[in-house]
Amino acid sequence: MKKLFTLLLTMSSVIFTVLAQDNLLQSGEVVWYGIDFSHSKFIGEFSQFSEAGTKSSQEIQVKYFPAWNNIVINEPDKYNIKKFYGFDEVIFDLNLVKKNNEAADIDAIFDQSKPNDLSPEKIQKMISSYHISGKKGLGLVFIVDNFNKIEEQGNIYVTFFDLATKKVIATNLYGGKPGGFGIKNYWARVIYNVMETSGKEFKKIKKGKK
Numbered sequence: 001m002k003k004l005f006t007l008l009l010t011m012s013s014v015i016f017t018v019l020a021q022d023n024l025l026q027s028g029e030v031v032w033y034g035i036d037f038s039h040s041k042f043i044g045e046f047s048q049f050s051e052a053g054t055k056s057s058q059e060i061q062v063k064y065f066p067a068w069n070n071i072v073i074n075e076p077d078k079y080n081i082k083k084f085y086g087f088d089e090v091i092f093d094l095n096l097v098k099k100n101n102e103a104a105d106i107d108a109i110f111d112q113s114k115p116n117d118l119s120p121e122k123i124q125k126m127i128s129s130y131h132i133s134g135k136k137g138l139g140l141v142f143i144v145d146n147f148n149k150i151e152e153q154g155n156i157y158v159t160f161f162d163l164a165t166k167k168v169i170a171t172n173l174y175g176g177k178p179g180g181f182g183i184k185n186y187w188a189r190v191i192y193n194v195m196e197t198s199g200k201e202f203k204k205i206k207k208g209k210k
Contacts, residue, residue: 024138028088033141034097038104041116044149065101084199135163154190158198
């Protein structure tokens, strides 16, 4: 059943859910806010993340949340937002997401007693709570739904929003497979795969294709 759900999720994530028609989607510039883990779920056994004297959950929050965000900055040729989404300019602003990730309830993130309940409606509530003022243009943030070790899959809401109004313009849940050597790179592959797949679909939207 879990494998069937993953397959259906992947199939249903081919086209963005465009919540509002907006000329900002045609913008040549975007502000990249990073990868928001504050409402995510980590599913399965992650004890291999532990280092001496630390809980695995603490290590993920303190070490790997920043590492997965920084990899997009430090490896721009691979995690090429300009190329994937067809922008002329990308402005990086990770401060907001950094604060969200640091303040996240890590016990809730690792609580597997109930599934995550993220939805486009809750995504809008999250964006509305972002402390953005005096800015205009198009924002892009990856909001992680889950990193699932049991299914070897990560699922991320790729979300574009209006900086001035904080209205979500387009959002969709994309699944990606992990892979690679080392903890950081293994789950960073999910970010890369989601970026690649969603970028192809976003370019279709920009061209007016359905």
